[in-house]
Amino acid sequence: MEEFALQFDVCAFDLRPGIPPEGMPREQASAGRVYPPGYLDNLRQTARESGIEMKRPPLIPNTRKAHEATEFAKEAGQLLPFHRAVFRAYWEREENIGEVEVLRRIGAECGLDGEALRAALDEGRYAGEVEGQIAWTRAAGISGVPTFLFDERFALVGAQDYEVFRDVARRIAEGRLKEEG
Amino acid sequence: MESWVVGYEGDEDVERHAGAGAEAAPGRAKPASPLRVRVVSDYI
Numbered sequence: 001m002e003e004f005a006l007q008f009d010v011c012a013f014d015l016r017p018g019i020p021p022e023g024m025p026r027e028q029a030s031a032g033r034v035y036p037p038g039y040l041d042n043l044r045q046t047a048r049e050s051g052i053e054m055k056r057p058p059l060i061p062n063t064r065k066a067h068e069a070t071e072f073a074k075e076a077g078q079l080l081p082f083h084r085a086v087f088r089a090y091w092e093r094e095e096n097i098g099e100v101e102v103l104r105r106i107g108a109e110c111g112l113d114g115e116a117l118r119a120a121l122d123e124g125r126y127a128g129e130v131e132g133q134i135a136w137t138r139a140a141g142i143s144g145v146p147t148f149l150f151d152e153r154f155a156l157v158g159a160q161d162y163e164v165f166r167d168v169a170r171r172i173a174e175g176r177l178k179e180e181g
Numbered sequence: 182m183e184s185w186v187v188g189y190e191g192d193e194d195v196e197r198h199a200g201a202g203a204e205a206a207p208g209r210a211k212p213a214s215p216l217r218v219r220v221v222s223d224y225i
Contacts, residue, residue, distance in 0.1 A: 005215035015223035063224045086224050097224055137221055146222040169216055 004169045008080055012067035012133040013145050016060060023061040023098050046159065047091075054091050061090070061098030064130060069103040071126035072117050073110065081110045 016029065040056065047054035066086055073082035085106050089095040095102050100121045108114035120126065148156040148165070150172055156164065 007215040007217045009217070009219040011219055011221045013221050013223045015225055060225055066224050090224055142221055146220050149219040149221065151217050152219065172216060 004166075004173070010070060010074075010079065010083060011137065011149075012063075012070070012130045013137050013142065013147075014063075014134045015145060019060055019062045019098075021062050021064075021098065023059045023096055026056070026058050026060050029060045052088070052092065055094055057090060057094040059094075059096055061096050063098060064127075065100055065103060065121050066097045067130040067133075068121055068124070068126040069107060069117060071129050072120050073107065073112060076112055078110050078112055082107060082112065085110050 019029065044054045070079070070083060070086070073079050086097055086103075089102065089106055090097045097103065097106075100118055103121065104114040104118045107117040144157045146157075146159065148160075150156070150168060154168065154172065156168060
């Protein structure tokens with residue numbers, strides 16, 4: 001048996017600055033961008049191997065409220081289920097996760113108090129916290145997501161194979177990974 | 182402190198969640214300190 005005790009946390013990142021609150025059609029947001037042939041096929045295959053049927057939602061939402069809702073879920077002790085549920089809602093069901101009502105429903109499905117979540121989003125209770133996290137990522141020079149920070153000292157960037165995570169976790173646990181710089 | 186245990190047994194994924202004040206599973210040594218993993222990401 002292999003396992004690790006993890007204290008899991010998330011930090012908001014603004015991947016697409018400038019998306020309006022109502023979102024933006026993907027075609028418009030991606031205008032002028034060039035992607036390598038077949039890159040989506042590889043991404044979908046990797047997702048499929050993890051049990052995720054990844055689509056290509058036509059709308060790119062403004063994710064600020066989703067990040068705020070994530071903070072609400074964190075305080076309520078439901079971070080991981082909520083985090084996963086928001087990803088699934090967007091990438092599998094193509095829902096607009098920029099909408100408060102969508103987030104309220106996802107939260108309720110995860111066992112959160114949906115109306116309390118809505119109130120927190122409406123009043124912007126976590127807006128400052130999320131803004132602070134995004135500012136920190138910029139100051140830290142983080143430009144690729146996902147970035148996995150281990151013990152706030154070691155970073156893995158990108159969707160790596162589980163073997164890579166296991167190797168890093170083992171070496172940290174054994175004290176064999178040394179800080180550089 | 183809330184913590185998650187993620188791993189696998191054979192071909193089966195396992196995941197356990199311990200809320201504040203939760204006890205370690207019987208027969209299992211409780212780790213001295215869990216590995217802290219913070220994921221920087223956006224949902225899109």
